[in-house]
Amino acid sequence: MANFRGRTFLEFMVKLNIAHIGSNDWFNFKADIVYGLYHSLTALGHEVSMSHNQFFTGVHNVVIGADWLVDEAHLQHIRQTEAEFSIYDVECFDGKTINQRAGFKIDNYLELLNMSRFICTPYRYNFQAYEACGLTDKAHYARWGFFHELVSPNINRRAAIQHDAVFFGLAKGERQVKLNKLVEVPGMRLRTVDNKSPHMSRDYYLSSTRYGLSLSAGAGEQFVNPFRIYLMSANGVPVLADNPRDEDGYLDFTARGSLEDICEFFADPQSRFELTGSLADGVRLADELRPLF
Incomplete structure (x- = not known):
């Protein structure tokens, strides 16, 4: 530079x-x-x-x-x-x-x-x-980080719960196989928001879900998508993740496990996971970008 x-x-x-x-x-x-x-x-x-x-x-x-x-x-x-x-x-x-x-x-x-x-x-x-x-x-x-506008006025975590989990993003290949397995969990209410869904519907579904999902795309995945995780965590949506690799520390605010662990979690009506800590107290995106810009 x-x-x-x-x-x-x-x-x-x-x-x-x-x-x-x-x-x-x-x-x-x-x-x-x-x-x-x-x-x-x-x-x-x-x-x-x-x-x-x-x-x-x-x-x-x-x-x-x-x-x-x-x-x-x-x-x-x-x-x-x-x-x-x-x-x-x-x-x-x-x-x-x-x-x-x-x-x-x-x-x-x-x-x-x-x-x-x-x-x-x-x-x-x-x-x-x-x-x-x-x-x-x-x-x-430069690590991805928090910025104030991540907190969306359209995500209302006091809304009535209508879904057990929401996944948004590309739902294909191994991810689609995983989503199909989750749907088979008795009583599971799963919502997928992909490119066929109205883009702005995502905030409503995140308002009305118990949990968000971060699902690995397969064995070739080398890192975690932080953008999905940070959006959900910043807006009070606890995230369950099955991503095996995370050199960057993006899974720190999630509950990590295998897909089988996640299926067992949803199969047990007594299972709970709550967010601890705050993204706002961690890495700020502006601070990461400052040395370059």
């Missing part, structure tokens, strides 16, 4: 644009990330804008969804416009591919990473992969 008399290079740049790249569905899935950055960077005193599938000129673009830019036409456009950007990477990068995709254009992606001013990730796993690719000087690790 370039410094000028001890100051980070973005200290003099107050105009930032959070550029989400991807489909409308992916914007909805990543809205918690987009708005987390928006609120936290604004809290640091920056003038922040947002865009969808568009870079702004005359500002520093913070890209979410850089893996959508690996086609040669996108790279050529970035080369020609010389747009200034950094990458906020929330996908699983192992140095060879993103999210274990076959045929991923890794050479183009590495070129994109090298064109960026810097790369920031909330995952130690990704940070280690960047180092292995020779990107030590560009890569930075």
